[in-house]
Amino acid sequence: MGQIVTFWAALGRLFQSFQLKDLLDVALVSFIIYNAIKLIRETRAAQLVKGIILVAGVWLIALAFNLYVMTSLLQYLFQFGLLAVVVLFQPELRRALEQIGRSGNLNDAGKKFFGTQRNWKSEERETRKLRGIIAIVDSCEAMSKSKTGALIVFERHTRLGEIINTGTVVNAVPSAPIICNIFFNKAPLHDGAMIIRDGMVYAAGCILPLTKDETVDINLGTRHRAAIGMSENSDAVVVVVSEETGQISIALNGSITRNYTRETLKEKLCSLLLEESVPNKKWNGFFSKRGRKES
The missing domain is CATH 3.40.1700.10 (DNA integrity scanning protein, DisA, N-terminal domain)
Structure with a gap:
């Protein structure tokens, strides 16, 4: 019973300190993660993400059991792996950035805001x-x-x-x-x-x-x-x-x-x-x- 009371008390303190900027922060991060998943889902990068998650899981296990050699090896892998990812998956990264740049979401939002679907074209x-x-x-x-x-x-x-x-x-x-x-x-x-x-x-x-x-x-x-x-x-x-x-x-x-x-x-x-x-x-x-x- 005491644990339940403690939980609700902690939850209450969290909501008391929660501000509008925190909501905006969470919403932006969620939006970025959602669109990142959409971009990589149908590309070779999807397999890369699965591999990164697997390696990260092994690293956490090695860290928990104080496996020094394995932890050091995986840390070096993460350090140099980022550069390798950029080189190997340059076409996918370029395509993702191009899709972001030509996204019509802002355009659509503007049309709805002004109450028109004419888009500036005659x-x-x-x-x-x-x-x-x-x-x-x-x-x-x-x-x-x-x-x-x-x-x-x-x-x-x-x-x-x-x-x-x-x-x-x-x-x-x-x-x-x-x-x-x-x-x-x-x-x-x-x-x-x-x-x-x-x-x-x-x-x-x-x-x-x-x-x-x-x-x-x-x-x-x-x-x-x-x-x-x-x-x-x-x-x-x-x-x-x-x-x-x-x-x-x-x-x-x-x-x-x-x-x-x-x-x-x-x-x-x-x-x-x-x-x-x-x-x-x-x-x-x-x-x-x-x-x-x-x-």
Whole structure:
């Protein structure tokens, strides 16, 4: 009974000394830990963290039993291990920092605070992006049927100036004939990637970085590996058309999803690229209007 009273007394003293800054401190630490776990969960670093926890557990046991040699060895390991971690996992650390830098959480919070979902972008710009998506969907459907290989990168928050400099600036209004002609296998720019910026065909023949992820399916070719590599190094949405199978795929955040149809490709691109300020009924009406014209 006395222990229970002592516990509640200690708890009461804790709450008496608890201030608003302490709550903020705990909330910030919790937020950082939560997001750190999210960032490393799907990477090689997840296995590293498991290893660090295991080694730390062994070190605590060695410390508890006064195992001098083991304790000293593990202390040296921790001292030099941090530098080794930075060197070995530099790509993962870079990707994590880039994700933090391009996070849209503050942007979303600002939009909610001001009671608007328009985000600073004009409706005209969103309509241009929508028309670009239409052209990409039309061209991907045609290239899928003809088994013409294609690699199309939609620029988002991360600017792709370095990638654009490896190709040729086009800056053309997108249309299915233009896109299909660029990727025609005799065309001079067909081997590289096309960059879509703000709904325009901004550049073509661009060279993308290949993924270094060893767990990627060995059956994927260079075009698909370049798409994954581009999505690892930026927040870009990358569309791939396979010249072997005609299969349409999308690479995003280092992962690739396959077997898109015209409808699923349209829905995915609109959900990823259009602002929330553009109502779904608007672009659905746009597509249905086009369908009536084509029929």
